[in-house]
Amino acid sequence: MRNWVPVAALMVSVAAGTAADRPAPHVVRTMDRYEVLAADFHVHVFPFGWAFISPRETLLEAVHQGLDVVAITPHDQTWQADLARWVAPRLTRSPIVLKGEEITTPRFHVLAIGVDGTVSNQLALEDTLDTIHRRGGVAIAAHPYRVVWENYDAESMKKLDGSEVVRPEAQFDAAAATELREFNARAPLTAFGNSDYRGPTPMGFSRTYVFATARTAEAVMDALRARRTVVYDRDRAYGDHALIALADANGGLPRNIPAVPAPGWLRAIGRLGTLGALVALVLFNRWNNVAVTTAATTREDVQSASCPTTRPDPAPQPGQHSR
Numbered sequence: 001m002r003n004w005v006p007v008a009a010l011m012v013s014v015a016a017g018t019a020a021d022r023p024a025p026h027v028v029r030t031m032d033r034y035e036v037l038a039a040d041f042h043v044h045v046f047p048f049g050w051a052f053i054s055p056r057e058t059l060l061e062a063v064h065q066g067l068d069v070v071a072i073t074p075h076d077q078t079w080q081a082d083l084a085r086w087v088a089p090r091l092t093r094s095p096i097v098l099k100g101e102e103i104t105t106p107r108f109h110v111l112a113i114g115v116d117g118t119v120s121n122q123l124a125l126e127d128t129l130d131t132i133h134r135r136g137g138v139a140i141a142a143h144p145y146r147v148v149w150e151n152y153d154a155e156s157m158k159k160l161d162g163s164e165v166v167r168p169e170a171q172f173d174a175a176a177a178t179e180l181r182e183f184n185a186r187a188p189l190t191a192f193g194n195s196d197y198r199g200p201t202p203m204g205f206s207r208t209y210v211f212a213t214a215r216t217a218e219a220v221m222d223a224l225r226a227r228r229t230v231v232y233d234r235d236r237a238y239g240d241h242a243l244i245a246l247a248d249a250n251g252g253l254p255r256n257i258p259a260v261p262a263p264g265w266l267r268a269i270g271r272l273g274t275l276g277a278l279v280a281l282v283l284f285n286r287w288n289n290v291a292v293t294t295a296a297t298t299r300e301d302v303q304s305a306s307c308p309t310t311r312p313d314p315a316p317q318p319g320q321h322s323r
């Protein structure tokens with residue numbers, strides 16, 4: 001009945017998606033003995049985590065934004081990251097995909113990057129960090145604002161590998177930016193710029209430049225452990241000082257991101273439209289079924305109330321055409 005609604009949503013979605021389809025050119029940056037890779041290590045995918053974009057669309061968005069590496073970090077689980085890693089080699093262009101998890105507790109949020117298996121969210125912070133390391137991962141404090149500082153004791157700070165020092169919301173909030181910067185300065189931590197991507201906002205708006213010795217997941221993990229990252233906000237640089245100088249000497253790295261300034265809202269309509277069309281199909285189908293059932297019930301009720309005895313249809317009269 002109302003099938004035009006999902007069909008229209010789908011058409012709008014495809015049109016918007018096509019109009020917005022301007023991927024960033026593939027750039028290979030080499031400096032000294034490093035390949036400099038643009039990365040986002042805090043990415044959520046549909047379903048769960050208030051993320052609206054499927055793993056496949058998320059990887060395409062990463063390509064659009066000129067990212068070489070993404071870590072898929074679902075809350076307290078990792079199967080969506082496995083799914084993304086399965087999808088990646090089936091795309092014509094994909095970033096390197098690292099398996100991740102955002103271990104989410106009332107006291108801390110810690111990103112486990114490159115982990116083998118899922119880490120429980122029931123452990124104390126120190127045990128969480130030990131478990132991440134045992135499973136081959138690196139541990140990053142996610143959005144470590146002042147409210148959680150008291151949970152990061154001296155021992156935990158020693159075991160922590162890195163922290164988010166630039167995030168999208170902090171780029172427009174000087175107080176928030178200061179808190180992230182102060183936390184990162186509390187210990188020798190790898191600097192991360194992450195977007196905490198969920199769909200509507202641009203991925204890689206805050207990004208991490210990784211100085212890797214090769215374009216592989218292993219080389220990226222090695223670089224993170226060796227703190228070979230550089231992160232920029234609008235007017236500062238964070239991370240390894242020698243690498244910041246190396247980047248400056250090589251013409252610098254893009255700071256004012258997203259690299260694709262283009263119509264993010266068109267892509268958002270494109271993706272939300274696809275999702276909306278699916279939801280509408282399910283809802284309208286259900287609604288139609290309900291409507292049909294209700295109509296049928298009502299008709300029977302009326303019939304049984306007004307005509308207690310079933311009468312046969314009147315026979316067509318001569319000269320009448322039955323339709």
Ligand SMILES: [Zn+2]
Pocket residue numbers: 042044102142196
């Ligand atoms: Zn998150």
